[in-house]
Amino acid sequence: MLEVRNLSKSFGGLQAVSDVSLDVPEGSIVGLLGPNGAGKTTCFTMIAGFTKPNAGSVTFEGKDITGLPPHQICARGMIRTFQIVQPFAGLTVQENIAVGAYLHHHERQEAMALARDVGKRLGMGNMLDRPASSLTIAGRKRLELARALATGAKLLLLDEVMAGLIPSEINEIVGIIRQIREEGHTFLMIEHVMQAVMSLAETAYVLNQGKLIAHGPPRDLVKDASVVEAYLGHGAAARLQDEHHA
């Protein structure tokens, strides 16, 4: 569904992303992992059209969308969420979701009805009339998801939807993502919460310093020496091996 080929981006002298290629098959949940500053969010901004890559291509459903503006990419059915949640603070929850729904429903009544429907599906039925600014972090993360879904997007790029949540809230969001996937959506998600990645993603890509260093099922990745070293520092894999044998 999504094919990213040799994507590269540099900011001045800093090579933020270099030569990244990844595939997201339809109906799957793919993880994008890596330590802080690895270039994950930069990848997202390029895929979703917020910044233009220096090189490489992004193909969505067989069509080249490299360098298209975000609203055109969104109209084709791919949407990103933000790591730092961005609610429309002055609007109610339902109005927030309706902004997404307006993409394909131009009438206010239809958009508001769809917003109510999506909100209820994501367990926000009792918060629809509340101002978005009154939501907790967990509520705002859900709102990001709801708004994205309301646009009718088929592929959702989720940027750390679990960050800052307590374990019970993580379980709820994991359940919601499963439910949305079963409704036929596809996910590419940046995630640090390994519990979530392990239970959701079939495959994951690991970025470090802008380069892909590994990809495969999450269960294998956590044992991969290069991945362990990217997170814990040079030589960490060997030390862990030693301790394990000792």
Place this chain on the structure above:
Amino acid sequence: MKLQSAGQIALVVAACAYLLSVYLMSSPVWIGFTINALIVAIIALSWNITGGFGGMSSFGHAALYGTGAYASAILQVQFGVNAWIAFGFGIIAGAAMGGFIGALAFRYGLKGSYFALVTLAFAEVLRICASSFAITGGGSGLQLRLDPGVGTLQFPDRTVFYTILLVVVALVMLLTLLIKKSRFGAYLVAIRENEDAARALGIDTYKIKVQAMVISGAFGGLAGALYLQLFLFIDSTVVYGSAVSIEALIGPIIGGAGTVWGPLIGTLGLHLLSEGAKHLLPNAPGLNFVLYAIVLICAVRLLPRGLMGLAALFGTFNSRKDDDHA
């Protein structure tokens, strides 16, 4: 539109009662004063589209107002065009100027105070141009030939003109309400609240912002063209001066930016206040601007949602409808 509370209804009723009472007073001073306030209310409603809903605070709405007035005046005085057609072109010219300023400013991603400064600069450049060229009458301005009649859009009877203005204000408010309830209005508010999130949700923010400037420009041009038909004379300071830009933004901010009634209520309130001050202290010209400044500071500090926001706190209805906000 559903108003949120008894307080807001009281405010709206008070404004309507005042506007109707002008007919009963039949005092030329009051009617003249209220006519001025209504023209300012239209430019305030114009500012409200971009500044109130879209969060693009222009400091140069005089550019739109003046362009509408000058376009209509040039066509009538220099080319002898029929007043109605010239009036229509005034509106179109305002819209075109709005679109031009918006397209240029937003192309370069100007926001917040930078946008405010660029709009101010446009208004000032236009003011200087208007006072320099022969076609705009230079420093002496343009004067329409006195020729009362429906065909020339000149109504010496103040009551008639007042009624026309009331209808125009009502129409502009109706359009504002329609915008507020539309997809376009929701997108504008989304852009005001968070432009990045709006882009991510599939909104072509550039297009929406330029469209808002075009609509705002049409309203602004309309106000300027009406001013011309009322006074039959304009010069660069009167229609392109920064006083117009200040009046355009202060009414909505005090009345409640991004509401349908706020700009009218704010403008009427301010004009009544400054008129009252003039009568109490007749020897202090310019006092009204001092008053404006004080009221503006208080409003920004204490009433972030203006008088409509304040009134919403009184007598809130229990059965608040979720998808209808005044």
